[in-house]
Amino acid sequence: MTSISKTYIENRERVQPNDTNNHATAHGGNVVKWMDEVGAMSAMRHAGASCVTAHISDLDFRRPVPQGDTCVIESYAYETGQSSIRVRVQVYRENPRTGEREQTTDSYFVFVAVDQEQSPVTVPELTANSERCRELRDAALDGEGDV
Incomplete structure (x- = not known):
């Protein structure tokens, strides 16, 4: 079993001119790509297997990320099914x-663990064995569906 805190990943992407739209802010498609990649890493860390994106919900862009700022992407697994892993992914712009940092994007992803033939495989149970793990899980569960 993996604890929620062991699936926590934080990554950064500097917003370069090629990452922007005509408003000189991060293109939403690039932000979603970065979220998907980091979220998949959290899922794979838990599953111990490759994971594919099955669902994205409540993708909420609250603020733009200006060119030159850094996108900070945080993700962690908070719940599992038989072969699925639910992952919360949050993005912040950082000067x-x-x-200076403020949240720009929030979403919930579902990944499915797969074998080499792309067939779903069973994932282990996810544990919340510390106060931090319980806080992360509860924050994700409380935030689902809030748009």
């Missing part, structure tokens, strides 16, 4: 010079 690389000051460290």
